[in-house]
Amino acid sequence: MQPCSITSRPTCHGRRGLYAWTSYPKRRNPPRRNVISHSELNTPEIKPLLAIWSVRTESVRTRIEVLRDIVIAARALPAGTVLTDSDVRTIQKWVRRIHPQSLTSLDTTSGKRLTIQIASGTEILATMLKDTPLVRKGKMVRMVFDNGLVHIVTVGLSEEDGIAGNIVRVKNITSNKIIYARVLSDSLVGIEF
Numbered sequence: 001m002q003p004c005s006i007t008s009r010p011t012c013h014g015r016r017g018l019y020a021w022t023s024y025p026k027r028r029n030p031p032r033r034n035v036i037s038h039s040e041l042n043t044p045e046i047k048p049l050l051a052i053w054s055v056r057t058e059s060v061r062t063r064i065e066v067l068r069d070i071v072i073a074a075r076a077l078p079a080g081t082v083l084t085d086s087d088v089r090t091i092q093k094w095v096r097r098i099h100p101q102s103l104t105s106l107d108t109t110s111g112k113r114l115t116i117q118i119a120s121g122t123e124i125l126a127t128m129l130k131d132t133p134l135v136r137k138g139k140m141v142r143m144v145f146d147n148g149l150v151h152i153v154t155v156g157l158s159e160e161d162g163i164a165g166n167i168v169r170v171k172n173i174t175s176n177k178i179i180y181a182r183v184l185s186d187s188l189v190g191i192e193f
Helices: none
Strands: 012-016 019-025 060-073 088-095 112-114 129-131 140-146 151-158 167-172 178-185 188-191
Touching: 140 167, 140 178
Parallel strands: 140 188
Antiparallel strands: 012 019, 019 060, 060 088, 112 129, 140 151, 151 167, 167 178, 178 188
């Protein structure tokens, strides 16, 4: 890494691995002098000079950037679109601040529905996505009861939307009773006792 001088603006730019920095001087017109990094102070060539020179610590403002994968829209997408792998792609971007809702992989977007319309190349955030319901209100579902000894399958009418793992109200068609069941997959719920 090159030592940064504090005599010009910006004083140094650099990129190493996944990090990048830009340094700016703290004072407007600092005096001109050589800068020695802390690792160079303990070398045998510098130690005798320390008795002659006065060593002073200077503060330098830096801006750190991180190379990060982000998920963006591959094309313009309307609200309500269920995302597939062809709708999104990942790119690497140097960022100063990492948004708390940013997504880094395509796995987190597949099968989810967009809540807003987005343009091509727009970063997709977790707040823009909603889980796609596997069970819809007013649609027929298969209800399964299985305790190991007895296996019963019947049909019912879903009283509410539900995603995988949610407990929803289902009306049994034969008895007209409301039963609470867990959503297992598309139009399939399981009754637990």
